[in-house]
Amino acid sequence: MPASPPSTRRLVILISGRGSNMQALVQACRDQAWPATVSAVIASRPDAAGLQWAREQGIATQGLYHKDFPSREAFDTQLAREIDQYQPDYVLLAGFMRVLTPGFVNHYAGRLVNIHPSLLPMFPGLHTHAQALATGVRLHGCTVHFVTPVLDHGPIIAQGCVPVLGGDTPETLAGRVLAVEHQAYPAAARWLVEGRVRLTPDQRVEVDGEPQRLFMGA
Numbered sequence: 001m002p003a004s005p006p007s008t009r010r011l012v013i014l015i016s017g018r019g020s021n022m023q024a025l026v027q028a029c030r031d032q033a034w035p036a037t038v039s040a041v042i043a044s045r046p047d048a049a050g051l052q053w054a055r056e057q058g059i060a061t062q063g064l065y066h067k068d069f070p071s072r073e074a075f076d077t078q079l080a081r082e083i084d085q086y087q088p089d090y091v092l093l094a095g096f097m098r099v100l101t102p103g104f105v106n107h108y109a110g111r112l113v114n115i116h117p118s119l120l121p122m123f124p125g126l127h128t129h130a131q132a133l134a135t136g137v138r139l140h141g142c143t144v145h146f147v148t149p150v151l152d153h154g155p156i157i158a159q160g161c162v163p164v165l166g167g168d169t170p171e172t173l174a175g176r177v178l179a180v181e182h183q184a185y186p187a188a189a190r191w192l193v194e195g196r197v198r199l200t201p202d203q204r205v206e207v208d209g210e211p212q213r214l215f216m217g218a
Helices: 020-031 049-056 072-084 102-107 128-135 170-193
Strands: 009-015 036-043 060-063 090-093 112-116 139-146 156-163 197-199 205-207 214-216
Touching (some): 009 020, 009 072, 020 049, 020 170, 036 072, 072 102, 156 170
Parallel strands (some): 009 090, 036 060, 156 214
Antiparallel strands (some): 112 139, 139 156, 197 205
16 A cells, blocks of 8 residues: 655545445545545445445545454454554544444544434434434534544534424434535544544534534525
C-alpha cells in the first residue's frame, strides 16, 4: 500500500448496505480536496451494494459476513485486522448495522465516528423514524458522534435537523433525514481530517473556527 503524505489522513469507511453516506463522504473528500484519502470500504456482508460502487471508484474493498464467525468478538477481531492493514486515522461508520464490542470500540477510541438517524440522545437503536412519529416530536434528524462502548452514545460533533410534517410516514421522514445526513457527515469528517476537532475534559466537542454544527433540512 502506498504511503500517504504526512499531511494526509487515512480514512476507512464501514458499511452494511448501499452506502449512501459512504458515497457522500467519498465524493466530498474528492470534490473538496480534503487532506485525506479513503483507503478502504469494508462491509459487514460481502453482497453489500456499496462495495461495487467503491470498487468503481478505485477504492480497496472487503466484505466480512458476521455469520461466518462463531461470536461477535471473533467477528470484531477479524474486522479490526482488516481495518488495521490501512493504518487509518479515522474509522467512519456509515450505516454499519452491527453492535460493536467494547474491545473493538476501545481499540479505536477517539478515532471511531458514527452517524445515527436521530437527534441523540433521543431514539437510540433501530426504527428511529417510527419512534419519532409515535412520540409526536416536531423536529427529528441525525447525529454525528464519537463512538463509545454505550450504544448510540458519545460526544456529539454535528447534528442535522428536519421538521416532522403532517402526513409523514417513517419512509418520507427517513428520506428527508438522509438528505441532511449527506450534509452533516461530510462536514464533520472534514473538520476531523483538518485537525479542527478536540474533546474538552468533560467530553464535549469543540471545533476550531466555530463552524455551523447544526444543519437544517427541508
